[in-house]
Amino acid sequence: MTTAAPITKQALPTDWRDFYALTKPRVMSLVIFTGLCGLLAAPGSINPVLGFTAILCIALGAGGAGALNQWLESDLDAGMKRTQKRPIPAGRMDPTNARDFGIALSVLSVCLMGIAIGWLAASILLVSILYYAIIYTMWLKPRTPQNIVIGGAAGAFPPMIGWVAVTGDITLMPVLLFAIIFMWTPPHFWALALFIKSDYAKVGIPMMPVVRGQASTRRQIMVYSVLLVPIAAAPWFIGGTGAIYGIISIALSLAFLALSVPVATRISEDGDAMKPEKRLFAFSILYLFALFAALVVDRVAAYQGFAL
Amino acid sequence: MTPEELAEFRRRQKSRNWVLGGLLVFFAVLFYAITIVRMGD
Numbered sequence: 122m123t124t125a126a127p128i129t130k131q132a133l134p135t136d137w138r139d140f141y142a143l144t145k146p147r148v149m150s151l152v153i154f155t156g157l158c159g160l161l162a163a164p165g166s167i168n169p170v171l172g173f174t175a176i177l178c179i180a181l182g183a184g185g186a187g188a189l190n191q192w193l194e195s196d197l198d199a200g201m202k203r204t205q206k207r208p209i210p211a212g213r214m215d216p217t218n219a220r221d222f223g224i225a226l227s228v229l230s231v232c233l234m235g236i237a238i239g240w241l242a243a244s245i246l247l248v249s250i251l252y253y254a255i256i257y258t259m260w261l262k263p264r265t266p267q268n269i270v271i272g273g274a275a276g277a278f279p280p281m282i283g284w285v286a287v288t289g290d291i292t293l294m295p296v297l298l299f300a301i302i303f304m305w306t307p308p309h310f311w312a313l314a315l316f317i318k319s320d321y322a323k324v325g326i327p328m329m330p331v332v333r334g335q336a337s338t339r340r341q342i343m344v345y346s347v348l349l350v351p352i353a354a355a356p357w358f359i360g361g362t363g364a365i366y367g368i369i370s371i372a373l374s375l376a377f378l379a380l381s382v383p384v385a386t387r388i389s390e391d392g393d394a395m396k397p398e399k400r401l402f403a404f405s406i407l408y409l410f411a412l413f414a415a416l417v418v419d420r421v422a423a424y425q426g427f428a429l
Numbered sequence: 430m431t432p433e434e435l436a437e438f439r440r441r442q443k444s445r446n447w448v449l450g451g452l453l454v455f456f457a458v459l460f461y462a463i464t465i466v467r468m469g470d
Binding site: 134 | 434437438441442444445448459462463466467
């Protein structure tokens with residue numbers, strides 16, 4: 122821990138909002154959304170109370186993993202402008218409280234999922250939490266510039282968990298949903314890393330632009346964007362969805378590809394506004410929301426008999 | 430502790446208690462609902 126907080130701050134009980142901030146609410150919103158889409162797009166039905174519980178468990182698990190991540194990285198967070206106002210580096214929370222909060226949320230989410238929904242969904246949830254907190258945060262992130270490629274798997278679990286909560290088994294479709302987010306994460310995150318790379322360099326995190334340089338990073342963004350086109354459309358190819366999803370997914374992926382071309386074909390100088398990178402990053406978030414929404418729309422249309 | 434600090438201490442303690450109480454009620458209701466639903470399975 123780098124900074125000792127003033128005594129008066131530590132003596133005060135931590136504001137509950139800081140515990141909330143520890144769960145990374147903005148990341149959680151994407152997790153809840155993709156989990157919900159996995160749940161809604163799965164064939165079959167689930168009681169609304171149990172469906173709500175499944176999504177709650179995914180959210181609690183993500184929150185617990187986020188809290189453990191902030192506990193483990195508080196010294197790094199203190200050194201980066203984007204993260205130094207987080208509860209632990211800012212001295213508003215005792216690190217052990219954050220650790221206990223993270224563990225409690227994680228255990229609660231897995232146990233509740235197991236009891237209310239089933240132990241297969243609970244097992245995948247447990248794996249995703251451990252994957253994020255241990256394999257990604259502790260092991261890969263400080264060691265390899267491929268950290269977020271492999272770490273992206275942690276964020277790819279929620280739609281799979283939502284799906285399995287309904288069906289109770291793992292088929293090709295939930296694996297494809299997993300693969301889509303897995304392929305989406307590197308271009309999404311590297312676009313961000315390109316315009317905030319100075320911060321990561323400062324705390325010694327081997328982000329791709331820092332270690333391999335921006336030319337290599339930009340090339341790899343392109344590779345993943347190309348791969349995303351067939352993988353995002355694969356649920357349609359295997360007959361898991363109708364043409365509504367298929368057409369929307371191809372349109373979205375081609376737009377994603379079109380936005381990654383200017384990112385891939387240029388080199389930025391110091392003081393560059395980084396407009397193409399920021400645009401790609403912003404679109405990548407919209408892309409994932411729209412793609413998973415299309416999955417649900419496709420399923421609803423099929424139920425209503427509108428399938429193309 | 431100055432009066433201002435004491436007031437802040439009490440305020441945080443109070444808001445935390447409300448949030449915790451709310452969560453306990455929420456989970457009590459949720460577990461009740463889950464039990465009813467699962468009994469019907």
